[in-house]
Amino acid sequence: MATRTQAKVYFERRSQARLKTPLVSLIVPVFNEAEVIPHFLEETNKVLTGLGLPFEYIFVDDGSHDTTADVVAQNLKDGLPGKLIGLSRNFGKEAALTAGLSHVKGDVAIVLDADLQDPPSLVPQMIEGWRSGYDVVYGMRVDRSSDTFLKRSTAGLFYKLFNRLAHIDMPANAGDFRLIDRAVIEALHKLPERNRFMKGLFAWVGFPSLAIPYERPARRAGEGKWNYWKLWNFAIDGLTAFTTLPLRVWLYGGVGIAGLALVYALYTIIKVLIYGVDVPGYASLMVAVLFFSGIQLLSIGMVGEYIARLFGEAKQRPVYLVQDVITGADTKVDGKASND
Ligand code: UDP
Ligand code: MG
Numbered sequence: 274m275a276t277r278t279q280a281k282v283y284f285e286r287r288s289q290a291r292l293k294t295p296l297v298s299l300i301v302p303v304f305n306e307a308e309v310i311p312h313f314l315e316e317t318n319k320v321l322t323g324l325g326l327p328f329e330y331i332f333v334d335d336g337s338h339d340t341t342a343d344v345v346a347q348n349l350k351d352g353l354p355g356k357l358i359g360l361s362r363n364f365g366k367e368a369a370l371t372a373g374l375s376h377v378k379g380d381v382a383i384v385l386d387a388d389l390q391d392p393p394s395l396v397p398q399m400i401e402g403w404r405s406g407y408d409v410v411y412g413m414r415v416d417r418s419s420d421t422f423l424k425r426s427t428a429g430l431f432y433k434l435f436n437r438l439a440h441i442d443m444p445a446n447a448g449d450f451r452l453i454d455r456a457v458i459e460a461l462h463k464l465p466e467r468n469r470f471m472k473g474l475f476a477w478v479g480f481p482s483l484a485i486p487y488e489r490p491a492r493r494a495g496e497g498k499w500n501y502w503k504l505w506n507f508a509i510d511g512l513t514a515f516t517t518l519p520l521r522v523w524l525y526g527g528v529g530i531a532g533l534a535l536v537y538a539l540y541t542i543i544k545v546l547i548y549g550v551d552v553p554g555y556a557s558l559m560v561a562v563l564f565f566s567g568i569q570l571l572s573i574g575m576v577g578e579y580i581a582r583l584f585g586e587a588k589q590r591p592v593y594l595v596q597d598v599i600t601g602a603d604t605k606v607d608g609k610a611s612n613d
Pocket of ligand 1: 301302303304305306335363364365366369385386387388390492496497498499
């Protein structure tokens with residue numbers, strides 16, 4: 274991603290045009306995070322007030338069953354700047370991020386998890402990267418030891434496969450944790466698809482990007498929301514949204530198999546012509562029938578995956594529904610609400 278860094282003119286122009294005091298919006302999707310939110314706010318407030326920039330929180334409550342919404346609402350009432358967007362049910366993190374993005378007022382937005390696995394202490398570095406002209410500054414995990422071996426290796430495999438098939442450069446070991454400029458937010462608004470694989474969409478829109486390495490700590494409190502089945506489906510969603518190779522591969526597979534079948538047919542005909550009728554052949558027949566019906570089912574299944582997604586897009590349902598919005602104080606500079 275950072276390969277287009279040669280365009281000096283662009284960076285000079287961008288960095289000169291940067292606002293001195295940009296409004297920083299923090300997008301925080303939350304799903305049953307009541308336990309960790311006080312820790313999260315304590316750390317982020319410290320970092321943000323240290324920056325001396327105006328900021329707002331955009332919390333998106335993704336249909337929590339616990340007291341998450343109450344905890345956030347109480348903080349907003351007590352003078353926390355920003356908003357709580359309450360979704361009508363759990364739509365998943367991707368939808369929650371989309372909701373957050375459409376409510377930000379900031380000149381820059383920072384996406385981060387509530388569980389403090391995306392360390393807020395990186396925010397000043399991200400702002401610095403933005404000031405020097407980068408439109409995207411993302412956190413890159415150098416140490417995933419807080420993840421299990423299985424998760425690390427499957428994730429590595431997924432990134433390799435994705436980048437090879439999808440022809441967009443999605444940096445490995447980068448999550449959703451990132452700062453994006455207003456220009457990128459506007460670009461993301463232009464993508465109308467319902468299947469929101471955010472990491473892919475972030476990569477697809479491009480823009481000069483800078484990676485900041487960090488060690489990913491373990492979750493501060495509460496529980497993770499992912500299991501392997503969810504991750505597997507997430508990976509399929511991601512791949513099908515960005516490549517049609519799984520469809521096209523059957524074209525070549527079909528041509529190859531048809532070619533082989535033709536050769537085999539010619540061989541059989543010639544054999545019969547030379548040696549006469551040869552009835553035995555049950556085993557080879559069964560193998561051929563079973564093998565090819567397997568391949569056919571597999572390819573129909575693959576086509577089905579895409580049809581299912583077409584169906585999803587064709588219905589044109591909204592990505593999320595907002596149940597209510599609670600507004601807190603106005604944006605703050607130096608820890609004081611600007612309206613007091
Ligand atoms: N999250 C969400 N909706 C969901 C699942 C998760 O908004 O359906 C939020 C969650 O509250 C957290 C972030 O997404 O702030 C990341 O979730 P988690 O920590 O479970 O994921 P991981 O760190 O394993 O990627
Ligand atoms: Mg987490």
